[in-house]
Amino acid sequence: MATEGDAGAVCDILRRSITQCCVDDHRYDSGVLERWLRNKTTDTVESWLIWPAHYPIVATVQDEVVGVGMLARPGRIVLLHVDPIRRQTGIGSALLRTLESKARKSGVSMLRVTSTLSARRFYESHGYSLVTATSAPYGAALAMAKRLGADLRARASACGCNGAAREA
DSSP: OOOGGGHHHHHHHHHHHHHHHOHHHHTTOHHHHHHHHTTOSHHHHHHHHHOTTEEEEEEEETTEEEEEEEEETTTEEEEEEEOGGGTTSSHHHHHHHHHHHHHHHTTOSEEEEEEOSTTHHHHHHTTOEEEEEEEETTEEEEEEEEEOOSOHHHHHHHTTSTTOOOOO
16 A cells, blocks of 8 residues: 555656656647646645545555556546556556456446546556546546456465466
């Protein structure tokens, strides 16, 4: 779980991820970026991390925060960002699997996310489907969802293989 002490690092990752990785969404439009980044302050992020209805997590490498994910009740992913220099290393996928597992254990059968255009392929590659196009303060957005089945690790341990799995 993330703590309020992670707020500064999380805020930095959010701002850099949005600025550097979401170009398909903001297209370097300063007005769009300003609206999108307006609430990405350390104080605001800290309030998100301690909000009781949120489940915030961070990924760390050698004690450095390199990614953040957050669930909000009921069954909605509200944040999933990775340090831009650590993209395509499996950190985002690991964060997503952790959020999905938490949602499943909390009884959520359908997990939802409002995705950026930039993240659409990421979510689709993890089984999310487009529900509808929508809008967000940064422009176009995509409402996506995934039906959650039983935890695969629970099924694996039932077969006696101790839940060991490898990513292809």
